[in-house]
Amino acid sequence: MSTSVVAPAPALRIGSLTLDVPVVLAPMAGITNTAFRRLCREYGAGLYVSEMITARALVERTPETMRLIAHHPSEKTRSIQLYGVDAPTVYKAVRILNDEGLADHVDLNFGCPVPKVTRKGGGSALPWKLDLFQDIVESAVRGAGDLPVTVKMRKGIDPEHLTYLDAGRIAEAAGASAVALHGRTASEFYSGQADWSAIARLKETITSIPVLGNGDIWSGEDGPRMMRETGADGVVVGRGCLGRPWLFGDLAAAFTGSEERHRPNLALVAQAFRRHAELLSEFFESEERGCRDIRKHVAWYFKGYPVGSEIRSALALVSSLAEVDELVERLGDAPYPTEGAEGQRGRAGSPKRVVLPENWLNSRELEGDQRERLTEGAGDTSGG
Structure with a gap:
């Protein structure tokens, strides 16, 4: 493995937040709870985002949701990812976080590819509807006050229905503080190789706010390499840290130009x-x-x-x-078994047809009673 020295990366500014290391932990359902966030922080630095929280459950203050949004006192920057398909509900949820001082950063999920979410028009299916996407981002920004709001998304539904450039422009204009792109479509799920060139195209398109890259960050070296190859302002790490919380230490070292890496016995x-x-x-x-x-x-x-x-x-x-x-x-x-402990983590799966609401792809705008039929999917879902 190469351990070449790189120039220290600049601090990443997301609205009012400043990250000394430009690394973000991706939300992962059932994984990025307080326990895992604390463990990762013990090894490294960055922004550590909660599991995905449904906006409606937060508005209804369900006991499990209120437990999931609670942070340990050691978590100085409290970052919560919200998922919703209804702008007024998202607005109410963000207002709760802001008015009650429950968060320092809100991330919006537009990347989840699982059927129970996309069949409801949510996650990675939602940016196809430009009016709905704009309404939700604008509502979240309006409800957030001074809290930075970021957007996490995928390239699109499939190669024939890409959404990321349009969504990036809309998010930027709506007042988002950063956008993060997973370099896969929903139909790819986690299969194949992430398309870092799409991250580069988004960075060329979005000029006033940071663009973060997500997908296939498996080692400390991958973080600086993604930023060199794409021009991204930071990286988002998901499956690469499963069973390897010290990856955040490796990334911090790599971004500061150090050759030090964790190779635990x-x-x-x-x-x-x-x-x-x-x-x-x-x-x-x-x-x-x-x-x-x-x-x-x-x-x-x-x-x-x-x-x-x-x-x-x-x-x-x-x-x-x-x-x-x-x-x-x-x-x-x-x-340490070198290559045996490195590389891809978690299930990659295989490409599959994305389950969508009826007639979803007919138009880029909501039609007929589609808005009324949108409901939040819930359950064991990924941050995308």
């Missing part, structure tokens, strides 16, 4: 895994629930390391921190 990975389980137990206020949640992280943390199937299976069934302690003590301190 198995014992250090086990420590991080255990720390994650501890933070999850605190977040859920339940050791059993926290340990249940850490189970899905097992394959990501120990990717490439010599951990036998018996211990992997046992880790995927833990229900207490004592069980975690007993199992990680048996792992040993095998050295």
